[in-house]
Amino acid sequence: xxNLSPKRGPETRARLxxxxxxxxxxxxxxxxxxxxxxxxxGITKSGFFYHFKGxxxxxxxxxxxxxxxxxxxxxxxxxxxxxxxEDPLHGFxxxxxxxxxxxxxxxxxxxxxLVASYCYQENLFSKDIRALNKEAVLGWRAxxxxxxxxxxxxxxxxxDVDLDALxxxxxxxxxxxxxxxxxxHDKRVLPQQIMLLRDYVxxxxxxx
Amino acid sequence: xxNLSPKRGPETRARLxxxxxxxxxxxxxxxxxxxxxxxxxGITKSGFFYHFKGxxxxxxxxxxxxxxxxxxxxxxxxxxxxxxxEDPLHGFxxxxxxxxxxxxxxxxxxxxxLVASYCYQENLFSKDIRALNKEAVLGWRAxxxxxxxxxxxxxxxxxDVDLDALxxxxxxxxxxxxxxxxxxHDKRVLPQQIMLLRDYVxxxxxxx
DNA sequence: GCGCAACTGTACCACAAGTCAAGTTGGCGG
DNA sequence: CCGCCAACTTGACTTGTGGTACAGTTGCGC
Numbered sequence: 001x002x003n004l005s006p007k008r009g010p011e012t013r014a015r016l017x018x019x020x021x022x023x024x025x026x027x028x029x030x031x032x033x034x035x036x037x038x039x040x041x042g043i044t045k046s047g048f049f050y051h052f053k054g055x056x057x058x059x060x061x062x063x064x065x066x067x068x069x070x071x072x073x074x075x076x077x078x079x080x081x082x083x084x085x086e087d088p089l090h091g092f093x094x095x096x097x098x099x100x101x102x103x104x105x106x107x108x109x110x111x112x113x114l115v116a117s118y119c120y121q122e123n124l125f126s127k128d129i130r131a132l133n134k135e136a137v138l139g140w141r142a143x144x145x146x147x148x149x150x151x152x153x154x155x156x157x158x159x160d161v162d163l164d165a166l167x168x169x170x171x172x173x174x175x176x177x178x179x180x181x182x183x184x185h186d187k188r189v190l191p192q193q194i195m196l197l198r199d200y201v202x203x204x205x206x207x208x
Numbered sequence: 209x210x211n212l213s214p215k216r217g218p219e220t221r222a223r224l225x226x227x228x229x230x231x232x233x234x235x236x237x238x239x240x241x242x243x244x245x246x247x248x249x250g251i252t253k254s255g256f257f258y259h260f261k262g263x264x265x266x267x268x269x270x271x272x273x274x275x276x277x278x279x280x281x282x283x284x285x286x287x288x289x290x291x292x293x294e295d296p297l298h299g300f301x302x303x304x305x306x307x308x309x310x311x312x313x314x315x316x317x318x319x320x321x322l323v324a325s326y327c328y329q330e331n332l333f334s335k336d337i338r339a340l341n342k343e344a345v346l347g348w349r350a351x352x353x354x355x356x357x358x359x360x361x362x363x364x365x366x367x368d369v370d371l372d373a374l375x376x377x378x379x380x381x382x383x384x385x386x387x388x389x390x391x392x393h394d395k396r397v398l399p400q401q402i403m404l405l406r407d408y409v410x411x412x413x414x415x416x
Numbered sequence: 417g418c419g420c421a422a423c424t425g426t427a428c429c430a431c432a433a434g435t436c437a438a439g440t441t442g443g444c445g446g
Numbered sequence: 447c448c449g450c451c452a453a454c455t456t457g458a459c460t461t462g463t464g465g466t467a468c469a470g471t472t473g474c475g476c
Contacts, residue, residue: 012453028329030239033432045434047454055433116387117328120320121236137391159411165400168388169381172401176384179324180376183345192373193380200408203367220422241464253465255423263465 013051015041020062025112029059029121059118060129066114067136074143077102088150089205096198100191109187116175140171151205158207166201173197221259223249228270233320237267237329267326268337274322275344282351285310296358297413304406308399317395324383348379359413366415374409381405 019040023032034055038048052058081095082088103110118125118133144167152163177190202208227248231240242263246256260266289303290296311318326333326341352375360371385398410416 025328027331028236028238030236031329031332034434035432043453044455044457046436046456049434050452050454112328115391116324119387119391120233120325120328121239122390123235124239133391134393137388141392159407159416161404161407162400165397165404168397169401169404172381172384172388172397173377174384175387176380176382179327179383180345180380182330183323183327183341184349185342189373189376189380192370193377196369196373196377199367199369203411208367242466243464251422252424254425254468257466258421258423 012041012043012047016048016051016058017062017065020058021066021114022111024062024114025117028117029124056126056129059125060132063114063118063129063132063136067132067139070136071139074140078147087154088147089155089202092147092151093198093202096194096201100194100198103194104188104191106187109181109185110178110190112182113175113178116178137171141167143167144170148201151201155205157204159204161204166204169197169200220249220251220255224256224259224266225270225273228266229274229322230319232270232322233325236325237332264334264337267333268340271322271326271337271340271344275340275347278344279347282348286355295362296355297363297410300355300359301406301410304402304409308402308406311402312396312399314395317389317393318386318398320390321383321386324386345379349375351375352378356409359409363413365412367412369412374412377405377408 016037020032020037023036034045034048038045052061077098078091078095080098081093082091084094085091115133115136118129122130122133141164145164148163148166173193173196174190177193180193181187181189224245228240228245231244242253242256246253260269285306286299286303289301289306290299292302293299323341323344326337330338330341349372353372356371356374381401381404382398385401388401389395389397
C-alpha cells in the first residue's frame, strides 16, 4: 500500500537475486526456498512468480548475473593494470596484485563462486545452465590464454609450460582458493594463492 | 525375507555410504533424499534409520570416510615416491607425478571432493561437521608443510616463498582442478594442474 | 528357544514448488 | 483527468516428498 510503483520492478528483481545468491552460496540451490527469499525481500509468493517463471529461471538469472559481474571486474582490473604498463606482462602482474588486494579487502572474505557451487549440484540444473557455466570457464581460459600469448611474444618462456593449462590455473586457483579460505576461515588464503600464481608467471616469463 | 542376516550390517551401511556419496557429489546434500538411497540399496526407510540416527549422522559418516580415504591415498602415494628416492624433493616430485597419472586414469575423471561440496553448503551442517572439514584441510596443510620444510633443509629455496601458502596450494589446486575439470568436461585439467604445481615446486627448490 | 542384529510396516506432519483466479495501487501518456 | 499497464497482493489449493517415530518381525548363533 505504501511503496508500490510501476518502476520498482527491476529493483525488486535485483533484490531477489541478491538474497538468492547469498542463500545459494551458504546452503546450496536445493535448500534455498522461494518462501525464504520472498520473506527477506518483503513480497508474496505470487510476486516472485511474476518476476520468474519458476526456480529454474531464477537459477539461470542468478548465474548470468554472476558471470557478467565477474567479467566486468576482470576487464576493469587488467585495464587498469595495462594503463600503468605498456608491457603486457607487467600489466598482468599489476592486475594480479590488485586482484589479490581486492580479495583481501573483502571484510568477510570472498562469499563464494556460483560456478563452483553449481558445479557441485549440476544435476539440479538444465542443460542450458550447465552450458552457461562451461562457457564462463572457457571464457576465462580464452581471456588469459590470449594474455599469455601476448606476453610470450615479448618474453619467451624460460620454462616450458602449456599456456592453456597456465590460463586455466587462474580459474583453478581462484575457485580452490575460495574453498580453502572458506573452510579454514582465513580470508588471506585466496590472496596468497593469487600472489603465488603471480610469482609463478613472473618466473616463467622472466626467469626470476 | 530372503537375504536377512545379522552379519550384513556393515556391508549395507557401506553401500548406503557409497550411493550417498555419488548422489551428494552430483546434486548436493539437501537434494539427496533418503528415499533415493534406500531404493538404490534395496532396504526400507526404517532400515536406513537403523544405520544412521538421521541425515546429519549420514553426512558426518560420509565426510569422515572420504577424509580417511584421501589420507590413506596420500600416505600411499608419497610412501611409494619416497621408496624410489632418498631425497624428499624427488620423492615429492615422483609422488605428484603418480598422483597426476592416477587422476588421469579415472575413466570419468575425478568424481568430486566432498570437502568442497560441503563447503558450498556449509549451513546445512552442524558445527562438528564443519570442524571436521576444517581439520581435513589443515591436515593437508600440515602434511605438505612438513614435507616442504624437509625439502627446504636440503635444497634452499631459490625463490622466496611462504611454505604454508605453498602447502595450501596443493589443496587449492586439487579442489580447483576438480571443479574446472568437471565444468568443462575435460578430465585432463586436474592432472595438468597437478603437473604445473609439480613444476613450480621444482623450480622453487632447484631453480630450473 | 532366546537374544540380538538387522531389518520391515505403517503412519505422520511440515514444508516446498507451483497453480489459479481475482483484486489493488499508483504513475504516465494521451 | 482518465484509463491503462506494470507491479504487485490475497488467499486458497494441489501435489509431492522428506525426515522422523515407533512398534513389530526375521533368522542366525549360541
